Each structure stands twice: as structure tokens, then as C-alpha cells.
Amino acid sequence: MTYHSGQDPEESLPDWLKALRKRQSQEPTSPEGEDSSAPEPDEEEPDWLRDIRQRYGFPESGPETDSHQKPENALSDTQPIIPSRAVETRPNHEREVFSQGPMAEEPIEDTPEQPSQEWINEEPAAEVPQPESPRREFPDWLEELGEVEGTAIKEDELAPHIPAFTEGTEPELIPGVLPSWLEAIRPGGAFPQEDTRSEEMLPSAEKIGGPLAGLSGVLPAEPDAIQSFKPPVYSARLEVTDSQSQHAAAFKKMLEEEGKPKGDQGHQVALPIRLINTLIGTAIFVAVLVPLLSQSQLAPRPEPDLLPENAAVFNRIDVLPSEAPVLIGLDLQPALYGETKAAITAVINHLLERQARLVFISTQPTGPGIVERLLQEELANQPAGAEGNYTNLGYLSGGMAALRSFFSDPRSATVSMSALGLNPWTSPAFDSIDSVSDFALVLVVSSNADDARIWIEQGASEFPNGLIAITSAQAAPLLRPYLQGVPQTLQGIVSGVQGAVLYERLRSQEVGGGRDLWDAYSFGLGAILLLILLGGLSGRLTHMRLERTATKITYTEPETKPAGDQLGN
């Protein structure tokens, strides 16, 4: 049970305790606490004993008649203990003694020691007959002096109970709180600033619950474990340093910016920049469009020695026997199909001329469609393309793991062709194919280096005749180190328009897809180089001009300032 400090403790008591107190208050209290049910002395004492008492003047006393020995009322502990002053319970003779001093009526409730309570409850000593002691005769002045000393002796004996202040003249002392005069003379720092008293000793200890609710200065009657205090509220606020706060704010800002949609950059570009962009785009278009429209063949084709990796591919294909099975992995993105188309066409034309048996597979969903388009449109003039004399295994789902499985056991791999109920391995052309190493040559067609790298890393050891790559121009720089690896994991590369043109030249072709694009490619590349040079030169000039302006300002600043000051004055 809990209640606040401003709440009446009586209101927070349980109902049963309130009823108990009410019942006790309604019960008739006999004077001096006598129990009405106690037997009358006249009824129990014999006549001879009563006579003796009356004869010698003994009071009718019994164990029950003493006030401090009378039986306790069973409900008395339910009433709140009213703080009473010990001086009120003292016998009259002690009051007289205390009243002799100036501080006689000071309460001593702050020192409730057990011995003092015992003598408080004792019978008045005046009623006990004391044997008379022989008394000497003294002069009057000496007797007066002796009375004063006797009084002083009595005061010394009762020193622990002598109050320090007279009641009513000084404010009532609060337990644990220093008086103002003592606070003033206290040396600085000599006492702890914090109150080290236990909780139940504090003035606010009235908050304890249970039957003693509302009472101050008492120990809790219940163990702490069963007290139903309101749990303390701890602050959930983190204690962070300024640096941590700054880092947290920066991190939060980054996360918020990540979630925000990017604005339309096109509207934020300044007009001169837009004009420059338009001019650059127009220049490149013109450089590309003019050779294409004129179908000129002015640009010389590159020498075969320039790209030896192309020659390596040509040499490997050129020595293939007829009907040699060739595996082609077509992991090509449709976006770069147009750029790679010339190189693919040149190489596959060469393979078909060698009457190789082509087997296509792709680890990308768009691969089978590109294969069909390539063979049906670009290579339609070839008998194999026209007659469909090739095998398209289709899409191999599963990425790297599926490719590894295919290299280990190609017949058990599930490709889209076998998934559709067809079994390509029943064809007589595949009788000699039990593993990937049975293919005479393996080619990978890729638009980015990562796809080709997977083929190299997972299957390099499986291809005894090596691996050849036909790639986009952007993948060639990253794949070139594999050409020089020890052991060599890539035997040759044909990449981009440049590779296509060179391969056509190796095959002594004067007309081809690469050759048609070569002039436009050369002029476009030249225009781009020129624009880069012009842009770099312009940027450098602008930077130099800004530097020169800044230098002028730096040198002229000391001279202009006084002039400005004079004008201002």
C-alpha cells in the first residue's frame, strides 16, 4: 500500500483496519484501564485478609490494580501512537524537580532510552515508606547551603533527561536537522552534505505501508520484499559525449538522405552547362553519323600484331576438325548485344565455316532469346543457322553453383531444354560428350567481366583445350590479366568493335559488321578524344584565370583598404 506525502495516512489504511479502529474507539473505556471482567477483590479476598488491610492501612492492591501491570487492550495497537512527551508521564515529584531549572519543561522525547521509561512507570517514591536516617543538627545558613547542594546533586543524577531548551521558547527540533545556530558555526566541509541516515529514519519515513502506515519514526513492520512501493522510474536517456552526438547526427543524416528520392538533376543544371552538353552530344553524333551515312572506309584497320589475343583465337578455331563439338556460354546482357554483335558474328561465322557443332547454354534468362536472334538473323546466310543445325540447351538456372554442377556432369544438369521434356543428349552428335572436357573448344560470350570470370574460375581446370572469351570492350581490360596467368586460364579474347574488325582482317574479310562500323567508331573515338582535350584545356585555363584573379586581390588588398577607409571617413 502506498500513498503520497500529501495524503492523509488514515485514508490509505485498509478497510479492515479502519473498522477495527472504529470499533475500538466505540468501546467504553474503564477508568485506569480496568477490565470490567476482572474479579472484584471483595469477592476473592477472605474477610480476615480484608480486616488486616483495613487495620494496617494497606491499599487494596493486586497485580491487576497497578496501572503499568494492567492487561493490555487487544485493540490498543491499532490506534496510531500519539507522540507524547515523556515529561507528561513523569511523576509529580519529578516535575517539581525539573521545574526548578530554566529548561525544566523541555521535552526529552529525542532520547527515549529504556531506563528512563522504566523509572517513568515506577510507583511514586513518596508512597513507599522510607526508614528515617539520623539527621545532624546544622546552622540555618549551612542547611540552606545543603539544600542547594542536594538539589544540584539531584540535577546531576537526572542530567541525561534535562532538556536543553525551554519548551515554547525555541522551535521544536526536527530529527536529523541541525538548528540554524549550529548550522552557522559548523566548519565548512566538516560534515557530509548528504543525509546518510537510513530511509526509515528520515522525516519522510511516514510513507511506509502496512498497519503502521502514517506513523513516523518507526521501523518498517514488513520486510522490504513484500512492500509494495511504486517502482522507481529510471531515465532511458543515454549519456553520450559531444563527439558521439555528432557522429550519430551525421549517421542519421546519411540514412535520411539515402531514403530520399533524388531530385531531377536536369532541372538543376545551369544554362551554360546545358549548352555545353548539347554541343558535346551534337559533335559526337555528327562524328558518328557522317561516316555511317557516307559508308566510307577511310580509317585503316588495326594491324594483327596489335592484338595478339585475337590471333590466338583465330589460330585455335582455324585448326578445329570438322564436326568438332564447341560449347558456347552466352551470358550477354541485351543492352550490350549491339556492341558485341560484330565480334560474335565474326567468330561464330568462322566456327560455322569450320563446320563445328555448336552447343549454346546461358546462365541468364535472356540468353536463349539472344542466341535465337543471333542465329536466325545475323547468321541466316550460314547453312547451320538456316537449317537449325545447332543445339540451344537454354537457360541454366542457379548461377555459379549450377555452372559448377554443369561442368562436373553436363548430362545431369537441368537446363530449360531438358526441363521442357526434351533430352538433347540423345542426339547422335552428343554421343562422344560425357563431360565438359570432351568439347573441342569452350567459348564464353559476356558483356561484363564478372560473368566471364565465373567461367574462368569455375571451369579453367575442366577445359583441356582452353577457354576463349568474346566480350564487350568494357570487360576486356579486366580479363586481360588472365591471358598472362601462370597457368594460362584464358587463351584469347575478341572484344568490341576493334576486336571484330581485327578478326575480320585475320579472316581476310573486306566486308563485315565490324568493318561497317569501323569508320564511325574511329571518328567518334577521335571526336571524344578531342572533346576531352578541349575540356581539360578549358578547365585548366579557367583555373589559371581564377588563380591569377586571386593573386591580384591578394596583392592589391593592402592598398585598397586604406583608400576605402579614407573614402569612408
Added chain:
Amino acid sequence: MISLEINPELLAQIGLVIAAVLTLITLSYAFRDNPIFRGVLYLFVGVAAGYTAAIAVQDVVLPQLAYPILDQLAGTPTKDVLDLAVRVGLTTLLLTKLSARATRLGSPVTALLVGVGAALAIGGAIQGTLIPQVGAAAGFFDVGTFDLALQGGYYGEGIQIIFEGIILLLATTSTLAYFHFGAQSRGKQEPQRNIFIDALARLGTVFIAIALATLFTGVLQATLGALIERVSFLRDVVNSLFGLQ
């Protein structure tokens, strides 16, 4: 019943025109961003996603999971029961990733996929990339080739071998030093790299810049090749439509 027969050549012409228009709209981005370009961009993204989903359903889900289950229910099993149970079980567990409450059930399958992929990638990288590249770098310091060049009187080739070896050594060590971020703290000063490592790292920036420029050149060549192919396509469409050649 009316049968609608369309000339295939006409269909091809219509397809060419649509492709040419879409190409022109796409190329217009080179000059300025515009809403029509964005519409075509969304069209490409949607078509690519739809095509991929159709391929996945047609070539993977139906033949490898749905049809075997139906065959099993029809009493004409085409797959082993254990094989089918594993497929169905793993697929079901993976589908639980769609639910926030049952997502833990799909974690073992995801762990299997990631673990197998990581093992294959690491093994392949070591065997197919790291070892061959280390061997290639060490090959430039083959003393036997240098001795043969000197004994044969090919002093120019000998000097070339030494030069290539020095360049390769500097490029390799300086590039590796650039990615060495270890630093030592001296008292209350900020942690600083070793002076020798710092000098090598500065040299490494030169080689890294050359490598990045090479990659940029490759991207530029690929982009230019794609542009030329598209412009060539437009030229062919115009010639085809107007009978020019």
C-alpha cells in the same frame, strides 16, 4: 469465322518502326532528360522484369517443381519421391521468408545458398585468379630468361626484362601499399602511416589512376560501340522504309 492474317513483312516493318522510335527517344537523353525518355525507361524495365519472370516460371518452376508434383499425384511419377520431397521442402522453407513471423524457418535454406556460393567463389578465386596472377607476377623475375638473353647477345631484350620487372614490382607493391591502412599512434598525435609505406602509397596512386583510366576507356569504347550500332540501325530502318540503299 473471320481469320485475321497479317503479312509477316508488315509486322517486321512495324516492329522496326517501333524499335526506331524507342531508340530515338532513348538517345534524346544525351541532350536533356525528358518525360518521354522516362516512360521508355519504365517500359524497358517492365519488359525485362516480365520476361525474366516468364522464363523463370516456364523453364524452372513449372518443369522442375509443379509438373513433377502433378505427375506424382496422378500416379505417374517422373521424379524420385525423396528428390521431390527435398525440392518441395526447401521451396516451402524458402517461401516462409515472405512472412515476418515465419522468416526464421527460411534461414537454413538461405544459409545453404549463401554458404555454397561463398565456398565456390572463394575456391574459384584462389584456384582461378590468385594463383595464376601470382605466378604471372613472379614470371617477370625469371633469371633464366635474363641469362639466356645475355648469353645470346640480346642486351636490349635483357634491359627490357629488367625494366619490365622493375615496373611490375613497383606497380604491385605500391598499389598494395595504397590499400595498407595500418597506422601507429605516437603520443597524442594523430595516427600516421609509416613514411616508407606512405611514399609507396603515393606512387601507387599513379598506377591506380592508370588502371582506372583503362577501365574508363573500356566503358567509353563500349558505349561508343553501342551508340554506333544504334545509329546504324536507324540508318537501316530509314533505308528500309524509303527504299534507299
